[in-house]
Amino acid sequence: MERRDLHRLAVPLAVVGGIVALAAAAPLLPLADPVHIEVSARLTPPSEGHWLGQDEYGRDVLSRAIWGARASLAVSFLAAAIAGIAGTALGLLGGYFRGVVEILTVRSAEAVLCFPPLLLALLVVTLLGPGAGTLIVALSILYAPSYARVAYAETLAARNLDYVVAQEALGARSGRILLRTVLPNVAPPLLVQFSLTVASAMVLESGLSFLGLGVVPPEPSWGLMIRGARSTMDQAPWLLLWPCLALTGTIVALNMLCDALRDVLDPRGRTVSANPFRAFVSGLLPATEPAPAPPALLRVDGLHLAIGHGPGALPAVRDVSLAVAPGETLAVVGESGSGKTLTGLAILGLLPPVVRVTGGRILYTGRDGTTVDLARLGEPALRRLRGDELSMVFQDPSASLNPVHRVGDQVAETIRAHRDLSAAEARRRAVALLDRVGLPDAARRARAYPHELSGGQRQRAVIAAAIANGPRLLIADEPTTALDVTIQAQILELMAGLKAQAGGMGLIFVTHNLAVVSEIADRVVVMYVGEVVEEGPVAEVFGSPRHPYTAALVASVPEGDDDRLSAIPGVVPPLHDLPAGCRFAPRCGLAEPACTAGAPALESLGGGRSTRCRRWREVA
Numbered sequence: 001m002e003r004r005d006l007h008r009l010a011v012p013l014a015v016v017g018g019i020v021a022l023a024a025a026a027p028l029l030p031l032a033d034p035v036h037i038e039v040s041a042r043l044t045p046p047s048e049g050h051w052l053g054q055d056e057y058g059r060d061v062l063s064r065a066i067w068g069a070r071a072s073l074a075v076s077f078l079a080a081a082i083a084g085i086a087g088t089a090l091g092l093l094g095g096y097f098r099g100v101v102e103i104l105t106v107r108s109a110e111a112v113l114c115f116p117p118l119l120l121a122l123l124v125v126t127l128l129g130p131g132a133g134t135l136i137v138a139l140s141i142l143y144a145p146s147y148a149r150v151a152y153a154e155t156l157a158a159r160n161l162d163y164v165v166a167q168e169a170l171g172a173r174s175g176r177i178l179l180r181t182v183l184p185n186v187a188p189p190l191l192v193q194f195s196l197t198v199a200s201a202m203v204l205e206s207g208l209s210f211l212g213l214g215v216v217p218p219e220p221s222w223g224l225m226i227r228g229a230r231s232t233m234d235q236a237p238w239l240l241l242w243p244c245l246a247l248t249g250t251i252v253a254l255n256m257l258c259d260a261l262r263d264v265l266d267p268r269g270r271t272v273s274a275n276p277f278r279a280f281v282s283g284l285l286p287a288t289e290p291a292p293a294p295p296a297l298l299r300v301d302g303l304h305l306a307i308g309h310g311p312g313a314l315p316a317v318r319d320v321s322l323a324v325a326p327g328e329t330l331a332v333v334g335e336s337g338s339g340k341t342l343t344g345l346a347i348l349g350l351l352p353p354v355v356r357v358t359g360g361r362i363l364y365t366g367r368d369g370t371t372v373d374l375a376r377l378g379e380p381a382l383r384r385l386r387g388d389e390l391s392m393v394f395q396d397p398s399a400s401l402n403p404v405h406r407v408g409d410q411v412a413e414t415i416r417a418h419r420d421l422s423a424a425e426a427r428r429r430a431v432a433l434l435d436r437v438g439l440p441d442a443a444r445r446a447r448a449y450p451h452e453l454s455g456g457q458r459q460r461a462v463i464a465a466a467i468a469n470g471p472r473l474l475i476a477d478e479p480t481t482a483l484d485v486t487i488q489a490q491i492l493e494l495m496a497g498l499k500a501q502a503g504g505m506g507l508i509f510v511t512h513n514l515a516v517v518s519e520i521a522d523r524v525v526v527m528y529v530g531e532v533v534e535e536g537p538v539a540e541v542f543g544s545p546r547h548p549y550t551a552a553l554v555a556s557v558p559e560g561d562d563d564r565l566s567a568i569p570g571v572v573p574p575l576h577d578l579p580a581g582c583r584f585a586p587r588c589g590l591a592e593p594a595c596t597a598g599a600p601a602l603e604s605l606g607g608g609r610s611t612r613c614r615r616w617r618e619v620a
């Protein structure tokens with residue numbers, strides 16, 4: 001979390017905390033009795049003895065506003081908490097077990113939404129009689145379904161993820177999976193829902209008390225104060241002002257708190273720890289690190305990524321280190337599932353919500369010369385870098401472009417997100433960029449929608465957007481996989497050309513295709529189930545591999561036109577069942593008992609080469 005985030009959180013937190021503290025301290029404060037009637041002083045304007053004046057019964061308005069906060073806040077916080085616990089439990093159960101359980105929990109709770117809120121409140125008041133307790137019951141019933149729906153949707157999304165399936169495969173009990181694995185994952189949206197519910201419950205409490213269905217007079221509440229003030233509005237309009245100000249101020253502060261919380265709890269903004277408190281503490285520390293040895297533009301140091309939380313978390317990426325110098329192209333290769341994409345996404349702070357950085361640093365030296373740890377940078381700072389200094393081209397150009405906007409506008413939008421330009425100037429630059437990436441008749445095509453372009457043209461448009469602000473580091477994640485062979489060659493040529501023109505731009509090129517690596521990259525990192533197994537200059541690594549996995553990859557490239565990898569004997573082990581010691585040992589012809597006894601470290605061989613194999617001398 002950044003200092004900016006802390007400041008954003010601090011102000012609304014202080015306001016909400018101040019209001020709650022004031023309400024809690026009401027009995028200790030030297031306030032007038034909030035129910036003491038002084039008919040002779042009714043509707044007296046603010047005076048020295050009564051700072052906010054006296055109401056229609058001569059009661060002290062300041063005292064009633066502070067005591068009234070107790071009822072309003074207690075009702076709204078308690079109702080939001082009870083609804084939260086009940087709704088979350090229903091949503092978790094319904095989303096996890098589905099079938100009959102879903103009908104009995106989420107669907108039944110949703111039936112409540114069919115009743116208009118006032119009708120429901122009337123029903124509860126008729127059954128239980130008016131009062132703060134009744135209000136809490138009515139509001140809890142009203143709000144529980146919205147929690148249930150949020151928890152249900154999040155649970156559905158989480159239940160089929162690898163780490164949940166892996167826990168089931170390992171025989172973990174459902175209750176344990178729900179509480180320890182699914183619940184932490186769905187907690188952030190539920191916390192945000194809590195803030196929204198408290199604000200909404202405060203409005204409803206006022207409304208229901210105003211209608212005589214809530215807090216019973218003479219007990220003060222903001223709703224009752226509004227009700228009282230309304231009847232004397234023409235004689236003492238200020239009486240309406242105070243409870244309305246208190247209500248509006250508290251709700252605005254709560255909404256601001258909710259906004260800031262959403263940013264802080266956004267998993268993509270979360271860094272070393274998923275724990276918001278630890279993220280908060282780490283945010284207090286400066287994100288600026290001592291500059292790494294030049295000339296690295298990016299240096300990933302011992303990066304660890306985990307899927308999921310707690311003891312069942314799966315180590316998707318382990319101890320990955322790599323560096324990119326300005327103007328250098330680094331290829332990252334490996335079979336499907338080796339962690340290439342996750343490593344690229346981690347650099348941009350775009351990890352999916354279930355994946356967390358659990359260790360290591362991602363040091364990036366920016367245009368201004370300062371080095372920041374991208375793994376600890378907050379979402380707003382990352383957002384400023386993304387699309388400007390750091391950029392990414394994804395595999396599928398169709399998924400990268402918004403289908404309802406013209407491609408030229410999308411490129412222009414990327415420029416305007418980071419540069420203070422008029423719409424016309426940004427559009428002019430967008431057309432120039434589309435022309436630069438080889439889109440024929442760029443001015444006309446800029447007005448086309450993505451579906452009106454071919455796959456290759458779409459990828460050119462995506463590349464134009466990616467380079468629009470002159471990034472210093474471009475990550476291309478299999479940018480040619482979705483295209484046919486001739487277009488692939490054109491796009492590769494385009495990227496090589498753009499890189500040459502861009503001078504110092506570093507490029508990380510993620511691919512399965514070794515021929516592409518030889519063509520485009522200076523150095524290569526070979527990954528296997530989440531680990532770097534070999535690294536070095538491309539010609540040396542492919543010419544004389546120092547890891548059996550690299551050797552197998554090179555050997556599996558068929559001769560002739562088809563240069564895609566063919567299968568290496570054996571299967572990639574699943575993350576929840578990684579072999580002990582060297583992860584490649586079960587598929588390796590050179591494996592010996594020592595290989596499975598302990599995990600080999602990445603060993604430096606000099607000349608920028610390294611390998612994670614104790615028998616590297618025999619690989620050649």
Ligand SMILES: Nc1ncnc2c1ncn2[C@@H]1O[C@H](COP(=O)(O)OP(=O)(O)OP(=O)(O)O)[C@@H](O)[C@H]1O
Nearest residue numbers: 161162307316335336337338339340341342352354
């Ligand atoms: N959102 C996610 N939820 C759960 N598991 C994920 C998620 N994204 C990736 N993984 C898992 O993390 C591991 C690494 O995935 P990653 O996509 O980085 O591999 P990759 O080397 O890029 O593979 P590919 O070449 O197929 O894209 C895989 O086991 C994958 O199943």
